Amino acid sequence: MATRDRDILARVSTVRSELENFVSYPFSDQSPNAELPPLRIHHFMLWTAVCALMLTTLSPGGDANMQVSDSSFASISTKRSISDIPHILVNSACLSGLLLGWYWKRQGHMFFDEPGQMAFVLHGLLAAWELVFAAAVNSSSINNEGDPFPSTADVATLGWIVVGIIQLVLYFRYSRRFQKFGKWGRFFRVVGLVTLLQYVFFFVLPFMFVIGGVPSASSMQMVLAFYAIVPFGLGLVELSYWFLAVRTDRREGYSYHWTHWLGAATWPAILLASFISYVYMILFVFPDV
Numbered sequence: 001m002a003t004r005d006r007d008i009l010a011r012v013s014t015v016r017s018e019l020e021n022f023v024s025y026p027f028s029d030q031s032p033n034a035e036l037p038p039l040r041i042h043h044f045m046l047w048t049a050v051c052a053l054m055l056t057t058l059s060p061g062g063d064a065n066m067q068v069s070d071s072s073f074a075s076i077s078t079k080r081s082i083s084d085i086p087h088i089l090v091n092s093a094c095l096s097g098l099l100l101g102w103y104w105k106r107q108g109h110m111f112f113d114e115p116g117q118m119a120f121v122l123h124g125l126l127a128a129w130e131l132v133f134a135a136a137v138n139s140s141s142i143n144n145e146g147d148p149f150p151s152t153a154d155v156a157t158l159g160w161i162v163v164g165i166i167q168l169v170l171y172f173r174y175s176r177r178f179q180k181f182g183k184w185g186r187f188f189r190v191v192g193l194v195t196l197l198q199y200v201f202f203f204v205l206p207f208m209f210v211i212g213g214v215p216s217a218s219s220m221q222m223v224l225a226f227y228a229i230v231p232f233g234l235g236l237v238e239l240s241y242w243f244l245a246v247r248t249d250r251r252e253g254y255s256y257h258w259t260h261w262l263g264a265a266t267w268p269a270i271l272l273a274s275f276i277s278y279v280y281m282i283l284f285v286f287p288d289v
Contacts, residue, residue, distance in 0.1 A: 036109050036257050043100065050099070051092035054127070057134045058084060083280045086273035091127035094266055097259060098124030115184035115245070116260030118174050122167055123266055129163050164199045168192055182252060183245040190241045191267070194234045201230055235271040242267050 097120035101111040111117060133156060171192030179185030246264065249256070 047096045050096045083277045086276045090269045094123035095127040114260040116263035119263035119266045182248040187241045187245045
């Protein structure tokens with residue numbers, strides 16, 4: 001009887017030790033996420049296919065019925081398309097990660113359980129909306145149906161608002177979900193606040209100039225300056241907390257799947273893509289307007 005009790009106590013102790021290790025290091029090598037597939041060539045092929053689809057669909061020159069008689073307008077349109085390439089590269093990676101995560105989740109893997117993997121949801125939703133909306137507009141133009149909606153600009157704005165609200169809800173939800181995972185809970189909270197400030201800034205500032213009447217050249221220069229300084233200033237705040245979260249993971253020895261690091265890299269990549277696009281537009285697009 002005493003031997004049986006000792007065996008039971010030993011099993012209970014083993015189970016408790018395993019649970020404590022899992023709570024302390026939830027994404028270690030013993031985690032079910034270790035069963036996720038390693039990085040393979042077909043993952044790059046998927047990213048290439050999604051990137052090609054987005055480049056084709058989101059390009060302003062993709063309208064088959066566009067009759068451009070002004071060569072300067074065609075040049076500006078082409079340059080504007082080039083400035084979108086950095087964003088498309090990052091967004092296509094996020095959309096590819098979202099598709100892979102959805103597929104692996106259906107296969108029984110524990111996906112969307114690491115902080116970096118949440119980037120595929122947060123940024124992939126926005127990329128999916130942009131792709132669907134651009135495809136609808138291009139399809140209507142090709143079929144000579146004119147504007148497919150009561151107002152394309154209104155629907156685009158409404159879509160941005162809806163996606164923004166979803167992102168804000170997810171950011172603050174993830175801040176609570178990952179608050180015990182290094183510094184990622186604080187990172188999601190800060191990025192949620194930064195996203196809220198950015199949406200308020202981008203939607204409130206134009207209305208201020210509309211109320212004030214036709215903007216002058218100086219006021220337009222001020223708008224461009226604000227649109228350059230404010231997002232990058234907020235982005236630097238976001239980047240500092242991102243660096244703190246990554247450094248904490250490395251210092252405490254967390255072991256994550258490669259999809260976590262890919263997703264985590266999208267936050268600084270988006271900031272870099274915005275910087276490259278804006279510099280390109282200042283140098284090559286704005287002088288031709």
